[in-house]
Amino acid sequence: MASKLLVDIHTHVYLPRYAALLRSRSTVPFIRSSTTSDGKLDERLLILDHEPSGGRPVGPQYWDREEKLKFMDKHGIDVSVVSTANPWLDFLPASQAHTLASEMNEDLEEYCSTSPTLQNLPIRRLFGFGLLPLVPEITTTSLLDTVKQISRLPHLRGLIMGTRGVGKGLDDESLDPVWAAIEAAGLVVFIHPHYGVDPKAWGDKDNGHVLPLALGFPFETTIVSALRHLCGVFDRYPSLRLLLAHSGGALPQLSSRLASCIDHDPVVASRLKHDARYYLGKLYLDAVAYGPEELGFVSDVISRAGRYQAGSSVTEAANRSLGSRRMLFGTDHPFFPPLSATEKWTSVVENLEAIDTVQGWSPADKDGVRGGNAVSLFNLAE
Structure with a gap:
């Protein structure tokens, strides 16, 4: 049954065309190639300034489809919805970004459409998120053309987006036609x-990449999500479907504080039709949180959203089973690999264990988070 599939919705690929571009560069982002003392090729990916250890080692698992499928087979993952990893096209001029987005979307469709199907179901094992050329000076026409392209490619079921939009953030009103088209x-x-x-x-002490990755990335997600609440995008586009990485960062924990601050600021309060906590129920979140208590808490926060709709008379306590329907399994492959080739990936093992042990989720809820919710959200059975 499709509802019993294990579906990974947070898994990345650097398509060969993109990797070649990164190898051609000498400033961040780029892939630095060198030869080790024993004559082997050593490639390092640098996507941020001050990368620790001279960048992260990269290899075929970043761009080779067979390596992606081997990873999936090793961990029992039936279907993956893959996405180009950051920094996407942020570093390119508008004309080049538009051309490359079009080419990479076609590449990704080929990557997915020629993947094998499941043994017992007529479903491809790979689907994808397309790319928008969201860079400063890009025209609205270019963005709308790319949305049309993605919507025409049958194995691309969405698009991945960073937090800067066209340079002014995702609350920039100039993006409204794009949200409408999406x-x-x-x-x-x-x-x-x-x-x-x-x-x-992070201060002066060298703590490697721990704080930027463990806290900096989720805080960035928190900020951009809060800005989207403040600009009222869900009031204007109520059917927009947004999936947030890393279980929404700190937004679930801070949502009531955010709502209180909005209530005390008439400039912002006048923009919104509902209490800010209502809008969390409009979001989808990945379940990349590594712990059952965290997943349970996030599902509680999502499930209470209905009581904060304007005019609502709902008073029931939060039902985390309801909140689980907005959460989806992910691995963040190929990042954070195991130290030994024989080991399973911690991001798979711990996130599946977390889903399995959440208190208050029924077996059906857990099946939903593992894959059933993704099958429904992305229409994978069609």
């Missing part, structure tokens, strides 16, 4: 961080 096309928008927060926030 909503009309029924595409899912996967919002994923890249820039983190100001590096000065």
Whole structure:
């Protein structure tokens, strides 16, 4: 049954065309190639300034489809909805970004459409998120053309987006025609961080990449999600489907504080039709949180959203089973690999264990988070 599939919705690929571009560069982002003392090729990916250890080692698992399928087979993953990883096209001029987005969307469709099908179901094992050329000076026409392209490619079921939009953030009113087109096309928008927060926030002590990745990326997601609430995008486009990386960052924890601050600020309060907590029920979140208590808490926060709709008379306690329907399994492959080739990936093992042990989720809820919710959201059975 499709509802019993294990579906990974947070899994990345650097398509060969994109990897070749990164190899041609000498400033961030780029892939640095060198030869080790024993004559082997050593490639390092640098996507942020001050990458620790001279960048992360990269290899075929970043771009080779067979490596993606081997990873899926090793961990029992039936279907993956893959996305180009950050920094996407942020570093390119508008004309080049538009051309490359079109080419990479076609590449990704080929990557997915020629993948094998499941043994017992006529479903491809790979689907994808397309790319928008969201860079400063891009025209609205270019963006709308790309939305049309993605919607025409049958194995692309959404698009991945960073947090800067066309340079002014995702609350920029100039993006309204783009949101309208995405909503009309029924595409899912996967919002994923890249820039983190100001590096000065981490102090002078060298802590490697721990704080930027563990806290900086989720804080970036938190900020951009809060800005989207403040600009009222869900009031204007109520059917827009947004998926947030890393379980929404700190937004669930801070949502009531956010709502209180909005209530005390008439400038912002006048923009919104509902209490800010209502809009969390409009979001989808990945379940990349690594712990059952975190997943349970997030599902509680999502499930209470209905009581904050304007005019609502709902008073029932939060039902985390209801909230689980907005959460979807992910692995963040190929990042954070195991130290030994024989080991399973921690991001798979711990996130599946977390789903399995959430208190208050029924077996059906857990099946939903593992894959059933993704099958429905992305129409994978069609």
